[in-house]
Amino acid sequence: MKKRSAIFFLGIIAIMILIAVQMFILKGVWNQKNEMFDLRYRLLSQEAISWLSRRWSVTGFDTANYIISRYSEKIVKDEFDLVRTDTSSEGKKTIILRYVKQVLEKEQDLSEFLSSYFERQGFEKDFNHIIVINQFDLINFDERIPVYENRDLRPGRTTAESVTGMGASLNPTSRILVNRYYFEDNSYRLMFDYFIDFSDKQKMILKETAGSLLLSIMSIIAVAVLFMITYRNLMEEKRLSNLKTDFINNMTHELKTPLSTITVAGRTLEMDQIRTDEKKILETAKLIGKQSVHLNQLINMILEISMWERTQFELDRKKVKIDELMNDITGSFTAGCGNCAELHQKYNFNGAVVDLDIVYFTTLINNLLSNAVKYSEKDPVISIEGFTENDNIHVRVTDNGIGISKNDQKHIFDKFYRASSGNIHKYKGLGLGLYYVKRIADAHGGNVTVSSKPGKGSTFTVTIPVNNDKL
Numbered sequence: 275m276k277k278r279s280a281i282f283f284l285g286i287i288a289i290m291i292l293i294a295v296q297m298f299i300l301k302g303v304w305n306q307k308n309e310m311f312d313l314r315y316r317l318l319s320q321e322a323i324s325w326l327s328r329r330w331s332v333t334g335f336d337t338a339n340y341i342i343s344r345y346s347e348k349i350v351k352d353e354f355d356l357v358r359t360d361t362s363s364e365g366k367k368t369i370i371l372r373y374v375k376q377v378l379e380k381e382q383d384l385s386e387f388l389s390s391y392f393e394r395q396g397f398e399k400d401f402n403h404i405i406v407i408n409q410f411d412l413i414n415f416d417e418r419i420p421v422y423e424n425r426d427l428r429p430g431r432t433t434a435e436s437v438t439g440m441g442a443s444l445n446p447t448s449r450i451l452v453n454r455y456y457f458e459d460n461s462y463r464l465m466f467d468y469f470i471d472f473s474d475k476q477k478m479i480l481k482e483t484a485g486s487l488l489l490s491i492m493s494i495i496a497v498a499v500l501f502m503i504t505y506r507n508l509m510e511e512k513r514l515s516n517l518k519t520d521f522i523n524n525m526t527h528e529l530k531t532p533l534s535t536i537t538v539a540g541r542t543l544e545m546d547q548i549r550t551d552e553k554k555i556l557e558t559a560k561l562i563g564k565q566s567v568h569l570n571q572l573i574n575m576i577l578e579i580s581m582w583e584r585t586q587f588e589l590d591r592k593k594v595k596i597d598e599l600m601n602d603i604t605g606s607f608t609a610g611c612g613n614c615a616e617l618h619q620k621y622n623f624n625g626a627v628v629d630l631d632i633v634y635f636t637t638l639i640n641n642l643l644s645n646a647v648k649y650s651e652k653d654p655v656i657s658i659e660g661f662t663e664n665d666n667i668h669v670r671v672t673d674n675g676i677g678i679s680k681n682d683q684k685h686i687f688d689k690f691y692r693a694s695s696g697n698i699h700k701y702k703g704l705g706l707g708l709y710y711v712k713r714i715a716d717a718h719g720g721n722v723t724v725s726s727k728p729g730k731g732s733t734f735t736v737t738i739p740v741n742n743d744k745l
């Protein structure tokens with residue numbers, strides 16, 4: 275049990291490590307795709323901007339630049355002193371900055387141009403733009419008044435008041451810096467960054483990484499499935515090997531009993547006082563004979579089982595009236611065991627005739643009956659019901675025995691399986707009786723099922739197809 279959970283635990287850890295490695299690799303792929311995406315659109319935008327300046331000698335901010343220039347000229351002329359002495363937070367400087375932002379936002383043609391350029395090149399055309407003002411100064415001859423200055427000039431490092439644009443609230447790390455602009459004339463100096471931002475960027479990258487993602491998930495699933503299969507096989511093999519060990523123990527025990535009886539009987543025959551008593555000799559000889567037959571039966575059973583394993587089950591089918599056969603079998607059983615059980619029989623076969631191998635079918639019913647007797651702690655009461663339904667005959671054997679737990683019910687038809695293996699010698703057996711029952715039922719094209727409650731008793735139901743022949 276300990277070894278089993280250790281293997282399982284190790285397997286789970288290995289799968290977790292695999293998942294971690296896959297996630298790490300995927301993260302790398304994602305980052306790479308992300309960078310490629312940014313680079314592609316940055317190069318494309320710069321190509322568009324240089325085409326614009328070469329062809330039309332414009333930047334896309336020409337109208338804005340003109341308006342801001344006029345505005346600055348007017349401020350410098352009329353309100354330069356007011357700006358110079360401005361210290362309040364909602365003062366002149368804030369108003370000027372807000373106006374400059376508005377103009378840059380509204381009077382630029384770059385976004386529209388880039389969008390159509392992207393579309394023409396076959397790329398995504400829907401994006402948000404963000405304009406980040408880094409510096410705005412008013413200039414009067416050689417005097418300069420800073421209206422706004424962002425000290426951290428690394429692209430994307432912005433302060434809230436300098437940002438404008440539709441996507442202004444978007445995550446700064448997903449923005450793509452297209453260009454840094456610098457405008458200057460006699461009355462002002464303006465420096466700002468122009469960014470673009472694709473709201474669908476994550477989705478687009480996801481589409482590109484879908485292949486690797488799928489492969490990773492599939493490889494994880496494949497490894498997990500492989501592990502589960504290997505683990506189950508391992509456990510199954512272990513279970514079988516335990517069953518075999520139990521079987522050998524049980525078989526040794528079963529073979530030892532008749533053997534030791536024969537040994538003792540042999541020694542008894544050697545004794546002088548026995549040799550003169552003919553009655554005793556006869557009794558001992560009968561005992562030896564009986565035990566030899568038992569021994570022979572055991573060995574035959576084992577040989578037969580191994581033959582079944584190697585060859586196909588060969589049935590010698592004959593048409594039999596099932597109710598008559600059932601009466602024969604139960605009659606011989608009770609006589610054979612010296613009326614060891616109270617038997618209640620109720621047959622409703624409607625005279626059905628079934629194609630059966632009589633010997634095997636008798637073994638099947640006998641095994642069920644002897645188990646019903648064997649696994650009982652009170653006086654055994656067995657009820658046998660038989661009926662025909664849907665072209666099948668059903669034989670139901672119910673006992674008042676010790677019953678079978680839910681877990682054991684799953685395995686009792688397995689070869690060598692014995693319930694309560696901790697107490698194997700309390701009820702003698704080799705774990706083959708029900709295995710025979712199942713194989714015989716299967717060979718007839720039928721099946722066997724069990725329902726049981728520990729402490730209450732068990733019911734075995736055998737179903738075999740009829741063919742609807744009547745005598």
Ligand code: ADP
Nearest residue numbers: 645646649677686692693703704705706707708
């Ligand atoms: P064996 O009787 O030799 O152990 P079987 O294959 O006949 O082997 O039965 C397998 C196991 O099923 C038994 O060990 C026993 O625990 C359980 N079993 C079978 N029949 C009954 C029954 N009628 N009542 C309770 N337990 C049963």
